[in-house]
Amino acid sequence: xxxxxxxxxxxxxxxxxxxxxxxxxxxxxxxxxxxxxxxxxxxxxxxxxxxxxxxxxxxxxxxxxxxxxxxxxxxxxxxxxxxxxxxxxxxxxxxxxxxxxxxxxxx
Amino acid sequence: xxxxxxxxxxxxxxxxxxxxxxxxxxxxxxxxxxxxxxxxxxxxxxxxxxxxxxxxxxxxxxxxxxxxxxxxxxxxxxxxxxxxxxxxxxxxxxxxxxxxxxxxxxxxxxxxxxxxxxxxxxxxxxxxxxxxxxxxxxxxxxxxxxxxxxxxxxxxxxxxxxxxxxxxxxxxxxxxxxxxxxxxxxxxxxxxxxxxxxxxxxxxxxxxxxxxxxxxxxxxxxxxxxxxxxxxxxxxxxxxxxxxxxxxxxxxxxxxxxxxxxxxxxxxxxxxxxxxxxxxxxxxxxxxxxxxxxxxxxxxxxxxxxxxxxxxxxxxxxxxxxxxxxxxxxxxxxxxxxxxxxxxxxxx
Numbered sequence: 431x432x433x434x435x436x437x438x439x440x441x442x443x444x445x446x447x448x449x450x451x452x453x454x455x456x457x458x459x460x461x462x463x464x465x466x467x468x469x470x471x472x473x474x475x476x477x478x479x480x481x482x483x484x485x486x487x488x489x490x491x492x493x494x495x496x497x498x499x500x501x502x503x504x505x506x507x508x509x510x511x512x513x514x515x516x517x518x519x520x521x522x523x524x525x526x527x528x529x530x531x532x533x534x535x536x537x
Numbered sequence: 538x539x540x541x542x543x544x545x546x547x548x549x550x551x552x553x554x555x556x557x558x559x560x561x562x563x564x565x566x567x568x569x570x571x572x573x574x575x576x577x578x579x580x581x582x583x584x585x586x587x588x589x590x591x592x593x594x595x596x597x598x599x600x601x602x603x604x605x606x607x608x609x610x611x612x613x614x615x616x617x618x619x620x621x622x623x624x625x626x627x628x629x630x631x632x633x634x635x636x637x638x639x640x641x642x643x644x645x646x647x648x649x650x651x652x653x654x655x656x657x658x659x660x661x662x663x664x665x666x667x668x669x670x671x672x673x674x675x676x677x678x679x680x681x682x683x684x685x686x687x688x689x690x691x692x693x694x695x696x697x698x699x700x701x702x703x704x705x706x707x708x709x710x711x712x713x714x715x716x717x718x719x720x721x722x723x724x725x726x727x728x729x730x731x732x733x734x735x736x737x738x739x740x741x742x743x744x745x746x747x748x749x750x751x752x753x754x755x756x757x758x759x760x761x762x763x764x765x766x767x768x769x770x771x772x773x774x775x776x777x778x779x780x781x782x783x784x785x786x787x788x789x790x791x792x793x794x795x796x797x798x799x800x801x802x803x804x805x806x807x808x809x810x811x812x813x814x815x816x817x818x819x820x821x822x823x824x825x826x827x828x829x830x831x832x833x834x835x836x837x838x839x840x841x842x843x844x845x846x847x848x849x850x851x852x853x854x855x856x857x858x859x860x861x862x863x864x865x866x867x868x869x870x871x872x873x874x875x876x877x878x879x880x881x882x883x884x885x
Contacts, residue, residue, distance in 0.1 A: 449568030468568050469597025498564045
């Protein structure tokens with residue numbers, strides 16, 4: 431799973447969001463490290479929808495334009511949980527190695 | 538009120554394929570407008586007049602458009618094009634790798650880096666070069682690695698390596714153009730566009746859902762291709778028959794023609810498997826070789842003999858591609874065009 435897809439799924443984890451809402455949420459989650467352009471966002475959304483990880487939730491009129499909201503599917507929630515676990519496990523290994531090499535360097 | 542701004546964004550979104558726009562355009566426009574509009578009527582009116590898509594936004598849409606055109610979701614017709622483009626890109630990368638191996642072989646031989654080889658003819662001795670020569674050798678090495686990573690299926694690595702590999706070429710061309718030492722008006726530029734830039738752009742067809750490439754035939758093609766292509770060329774050089782050496786666009790025409798001739802019996806056979814994908818690939822490669830040959834004709838306007846030779850090469854490639862073109866057309870006709878997508882059912 432790419433970093434962008436991971437952040438988009440995470441942005442939808444606590445409820446449906448529309449396109450620009452996802453952009454803002456991803457920026458906040460990543461502390462502005464990931465700033466999705468609309469073209470990139472819809473590339474990711476199209477791929478995630480094709481993989482069955484997200485689906486449209488509803489459309490709402492806002493200032494004369496329709497905002498489409500997206501939500502995680504059950505598969506999407508499972509994929510996100512697995513990816514988060516994988517990343518956390520990787521981070522644990524990295525931290526352990528850093529501690530090990532740090533101890534060797536100072537020891 | 539926001540009509541002008543919306544129109545500007547819709548114009549950019551025309552880069553995207555029609556089937557994709559039907560499904561996503563409305564939503565993308567709403568997201569674009571959300572990124573600008575504040576809800577304040579006066580401010581939004583002003584913004585609508587002056588604002589528009591930034592270069593970064595246009596680039597992100599253009600990148601998405603290239604990916605979707607080359608590697609959109611799998612309808613059979615698009616899948617056939619995708620596979621043909623991937624094979625054509627691999628073939629061009631193979632050509633780059635062969636060229637690179639040849640350059641490095643000559644470098645080692647010309648500088649006597651392999652002691653047991655006999656001394657090269659004086660015409661092949663490579664003089665020590667400057668920084669540009671070093672960059673050129675590094676680019677050659679990079680193309681060998683790019684070809685191997687593509688063949689082994691490491692597509693992302695290949696794309697990452699390919700982008701810097703084509704930069705020195707365009708820098709050298711700009712430098713030659715600006716200093717007035719460009720040897721020919723169009724040939725070097727068209728080489729860069731067709732043989733460097735276009736294949737690197739087309740590498741987006743190697744997306745992660747693409748069926749994996751069987752590496753073995755491509756890996757065998759590298760040594761076999763070197764012996765079959767550069768063996769005869771080396772023999773011509775060593776024996777001093779330089780007049781028979783084709784230029785690079787001529788060499789491309791000859792190789793594509795030979796490949797078409799070799800594939801023609803299979804393309805005409807009804808038992809052929811893999812419906813016409815190789816024929817489609819060869820048509821693509823012939824189009825590139827033909828375009829390259831046509832543009833480089835302008836380099837030989839001073840020499841009627843070279844013009845005649847180039848025209849013969851062009852005719853040969855046209856005749857050869859005619860043998861496989863019907864099979865390529867059948868392959869596309871056998872695969873239906875993508876149906877218009879149905880609007881998604883939205884929960885309300």
